[in-house]
Amino acid sequence: MLALVLSVLLTVYLVVPEAIFKFIFGFYIPTRTFVLTGTETAYRAVLVAFLPFWFSLALCWYVPGPRHWPFPVEHNSVQQRRTDYKTVASGLYSEAEYAKSKTEFWPAFTRCSRRQVRLILWYFLLVALEAWITGFVASSYARLKNVQTDSSLSVAKTLLNRISRWLTDLRKWLNDRFLSPYISHWHPLLTPNLLSDTEIQADVLCTNEVLYQGTISQYFMKDGDLSGIILQKPRRFNRALFLKAKEEGQKPDKKNYWVPIPSQHLYFFAEKIINMNLSYVTVSDKIRDPANIEKFLADSPLAEGLGKLRVYVAMPVECPHCKTKQTVHVAAKPGFAQMGDQTITCVQCRKDFPVLVPDKIVGGPFADS
């Protein structure tokens, strides 16, 4: 009997909270379907349940409202609680003990049940709250990652930077160690709003050996895996004509063989897709980071035989004092993140002014010719 009660408690305190967590978390981010071993299930469940369990226990023991509500118990002292649990555990453990304390057993059992139901209700509520918060943090991962501190006071700025770094580390740990197993890998790959000012362009090769291109607008999941995608502004590569032109000895330009498809939303079944080439591009056409251009070039066949390619971007800036247009040189330095304000001196009025460019300024300002 005691074994049966323990397995019910294990289900209620570990298995059900994990299911609640996954369900609420799934409102924010598509969860992946996974089969865990018994040990992994227990490990995940303990991770999910740890904080809500201790908080709900503290609520039910010490906080005036939740201590008695819902399902209040009369004379709910610490001593009474211990005696009740002792009576119930003894009665469940052995028939002889149950027979001995039959008259006390059932009232104690009722009080314990009321306490347990109250604890479980608060516990489930806190698990749901935990899932809601972590779901929100995970869904806004990239946005929160790029939060810039903007303060003119250097002490406040340092403090804010330190807090921001600490929060970033915490979020990274939370996402990688705790939430990654729950999140479908298709979510970061195919969600255009994961990165602000970004859309995803896809080259899709299908089983009919036709190459399509377009912007991913929606994706669909079934049992945690991709079931389909919708492309906007789709076009198809006319390979047959391209090959024919090549055979005829011409030098066909690939860009002339893309045929627009008159469709706003072209659906692709995932099982018909052989592979997808995903490109992440900025909607505003702004260069997010010159280092990305260098990386793009280094990874492309363009760099073959040319050695390392270096990229410099000359960006136009305007002095807020005299409105003189000038340029600064920004270098692609791997490892530099989005730079905050950098101050330069105007070539015309010689007054300092802050500029916001995506990387470290290595030259300038230069007067526009």
Add this chain to the structure above:
Amino acid sequence: MVTSLSNLVEMIQGGVIPAWLREYFIDHRDEIVNALREKGVYTFNGPDGEQITIQAEKAVAA
């Protein structure tokens, strides 16, 4: 290889370039390669007036 969420997001963020830049590289690939081989440097302008200069280390050293 199993990757973490932050690695995946960093990988994606590290590959974000403007659409016009991608198109430009695809359309002018031969022109860029020839210029880099011959002069070691290639410059072009973006839609907002950004001037992008590519330098080939090997060609510059030669």
